[in-house]
Amino acid sequence: MPEMGAPGCAAATAVDVWLMAFIAWGWCLRQPDYQQFHLRRRFAAPDFKAIGEFLRLGIPIGLTFVADVTAFTFMALFIARLGPVVSGAHQIAANLAALAYMVPLALGNATAVLTGQAIGAGQVDHARHMSWLGIRIGMIIAVVFSLVFWLAAPLIAALYTTDLRVQAAAISLISLVAFYHLGDALQAVAVNALRGFKKSVVPMLIYVIFLWGAGLGGGYLLGLTDILDSPRGAPGFWLAAIGSLWLVAGLVALYLNEVSRKIM
Secondary structure: OOOOOOHHHHHHHHHHHHHHHHHHHHHHOOHHHHHHOOOOOOOOOHHHHHHHHHHHHHHHHHHHHHHHHHHHHHHHOOOOOOOOHHHHHHHHHHHHHHHHHOOOOOOHHHHHHHHHHHHHOHHHHHHHHHHHHHHHHHHHHHHHHHHHHHHHHHHHHHHHHHOHHHHHHHHHHHHHHHHHHHHHHHHHHHHHHHHHHHOOOHHHHHHHHHHHHHHHHHHHHHHHHOOOOOOHHHHHHHHHHHHHHHHHHHHHHHHHHHHHHHHH
16 A cells, blocks of 8 residues: 555544544443443433533533643644754654643543542542642652653653754753643643533633633744744743643632632
């Protein structure tokens, strides 16, 4: 079969997600714990009240993901103007940040489930405890990851590429990823804990305003213009991303603290 390039990547991704969907449904249908939900029954008429509850919670969550992902990925579009060396270095840093993000994302999902279960059981004190326990675990792991990025930046860059120019440019960005990941870990767990409390609108507004405004907009000003001193290039985008992400993480954590106190 001839090489398909980018369309081949898209086709492989489509096959991958369909396989995951079929495997997940097959597992659910065969799992004894799910028998009580009668998943094999015929589909019933739409329950518009339940659908409305899903949409009220789910649409803001979806828009939060949009703001988070686009603020991060659009950096690459702007940084591409700076040439292949800088763009390559940014891709190394971005890939490293995305890989590290998987850990707090998984912890955040677990925190949302355990928090929601506690609330459903009427154990609001336990729900608050699980929320902050998830954050503490996430931050401890994030500190370890960040120390590795900070101390081993040259080695990590060398693992990605043999181009010495790209390595040199990537080393400084990987050091910035160390600070970026700390904020990323805090927001990932905190925002998921809030979803356990069925709170998604306020986090959405925080993400849209600060990640798009301070993060992406600030990155453009710092990286590509001389409005705030001479252009800093890719580090300017990462500095703005770090500042905006830490701001988002702090506000979301404060909101979580307020919500978990009120429900007690």
